[in-house]
Amino acid sequence: MSRGTTHRRGWTLRRWTQVAGHHLHSVETPVAAESGRATVVLLHGAVVTHRYFLPLVQALATRDPTLPVAALELPGIGASSRGREPRDIAGQAELVAAWLRETDRAPAMLVGSSMGAQTAVEVAVREPTLVESLVLIGPTVDASARTLFGQFGKLLVDGTVESPAQLVITSTDLFRSNPRAMARYLRASLEHRIEERLAAVAAPVLLIRGEFDPLVPRRWLRRLHRVTPNSETMELPGAAHCAHERRPDEVAQAIDRMRSHRRSTG
Numbered sequence: 001m002s003r004g005t006t007h008r009r010g011w012t013l014r015r016w017t018q019v020a021g022h023h024l025h026s027v028e029t030p031v032a033a034e035s036g037r038a039t040v041v042l043l044h045g046a047v048v049t050h051r052y053f054l055p056l057v058q059a060l061a062t063r064d065p066t067l068p069v070a071a072l073e074l075p076g077i078g079a080s081s082r083g084r085e086p087r088d089i090a091g092q093a094e095l096v097a098a099w100l101r102e103t104d105r106a107p108a109m110l111v112g113s114s115m116g117a118q119t120a121v122e123v124a125v126r127e128p129t130l131v132e133s134l135v136l137i138g139p140t141v142d143a144s145a146r147t148l149f150g151q152f153g154k155l156l157v158d159g160t161v162e163s164p165a166q167l168v169i170t171s172t173d174l175f176r177s178n179p180r181a182m183a184r185y186l187r188a189s190l191e192h193r194i195e196e197r198l199a200a201v202a203a204p205v206l207l208i209r210g211e212f213d214p215l216v217p218r219r220w221l222r223r224l225h226r227v228t229p230n231s232e233t234m235e236l237p238g239a240a241h242c243a244h245e246r247r248p249d250e251v252a253q254a255i256d257r258m259r260s261h262r263r264s265t266g
Contacts, residue, residue: 111135
């Protein structure tokens with residue numbers, strides 16, 4: 001097994017791992033460097049890097065310093081290598097599954113935000129033995145607005161209700177990634193039908209939305225809940241699409257509850 005190179009940065013480690021010809025970057029808690037331990041793996045949206053997960057990583061590490069946590073970046077995003085980015089969500093899932101195997105992180109809890117929720121679902125459907133449970137934050141794409149124009153309008157609204165910190169992260173992340181990769185991931189997100197794939201997920205699923213999330217209205221979350229066999233829902237007051245950035249402690253608590261429940265029933 002090859003773990004690639006590491007670099008310590010404060011309370012996290014930066015790791016680069018060779019997977020399927022890609023040099024994938026992840027930001028991890030120090031204990032995540034230990035092999036053979038189930039990990040909480042954070043999967044980002046289409047136009048953001050690992051940075052908007054850092055409040056959640058810190059909240060999880062504060063609750064349980066022994067918990068392995070890793071925020072993974074797809075090709076073309078952040079510090080991961082550029083070129084040959086997956087053209088669809090299925091391709092992203094294959095790459096995440098390969099990374100889980102290469103780093104010996106499975107079975108993992110996958111925590112996906114926005115497009116990352118779609119990636120997480122696809123991994124769970126295609127490689128169920130690699131997934132312990134799913135936490136889907138702002139799971140896109142709402143079928144009533146599955147166009148680039150529709151999503152752009154909702155993103156503009158979301159910009160008026162996100163925290164100032166998140167707006168800074170999003171705007172500066174645009175310069176940290178490959179524009180071609182972001183465009184490709186946006187297109188892949190629009191083409192994927194998460195509502196059709198969730199019915200095939202055997203793992204427990206927690207569906208989360210922020211109270212003011214325009215991209216994931218309450219009716220859409222209820223629809224996803226109805227088609228997902230083993231699911232619960234959660235709404236975070238005062239939060240928007242990036243609910244984990246505004247309410248990291250509440251999300252960390254929900255993740256901890258899911259882990260505890262899995263231990264008691266497993």
